[in-house]
Amino acid sequence: MGVISTNEWMRKDFNRPIQMMERLESTFNDTLDAEMIYHHLLKHGMYSPNQKTKLTWEDLQENDVWEKTQSLFTAYKKLWGGPDVPIYIFPLMSTGIWNKKVEMKSGLAFKDKLFLFYGKGIVEKEIEALLIHEYHHVCRLHHLKKDQKEFTLLDTMIMEGLAERTVGKYLGTKYLANWTKLYQEDKLREYWRKHLKEKHTIKRxxxxHDVLLLGTKGYPYMLGYCSGYYLVKNFEKLSVKRSFIIQSEEFLSK
Known part of the structure; x- marks a missing residue:
């Protein structure tokens, strides 16, 4: 499987993303229709058709991101002994004129597939960082014998932390997500006691769950993500392969 030629899909249906999503209905076991799939992907960074995202798409083609991603996927799949899954690449949503927080990438991982959203001008190391993070999710979901509906907030936090720790292992701190550097450790310990200690067992x-994970509605921004990274960052002697199978609760016992 690996990288699917979504480039060809967009040649035909760039301006009709819902029709394009009909190709994905079978991968969701027909539990979601094309419109539901598109709206789900929109929440995670998928483009809406406009002049700006059309330019992003053209830039991604010139940048050979489909070929670069396939090459990286082949390497990491072999290195980690990970599952072979289809990878769907699309342009990243465009940010509004007043939105100063310019992100270059986003992604969405499932046990059996992967979506990657790239911004205009993305460099190869950023592609690699996103692939490492999202494919780590795929591998962990593949190994954990747990239905995603049964995931707790702690499970999600640890999953995000481990994926980002793995980015740091291969690419160094330069390519870590900005949210890994938001708070000092003493502040995160305080947030854990105040906001998460009594609530980390809530279900997905x-x-x-999402309010605490993302830090909305008055909670500290990216609370769950930052806390998850804090919990796993200094965990000793954790190989990448062990990080696919280690239970989330182990990070609370240190």
């Missing part, structure tokens, strides 16, 4: 289906 609980509306509070």
């Amino acid at each position: 289906t609980d509306p509070l």
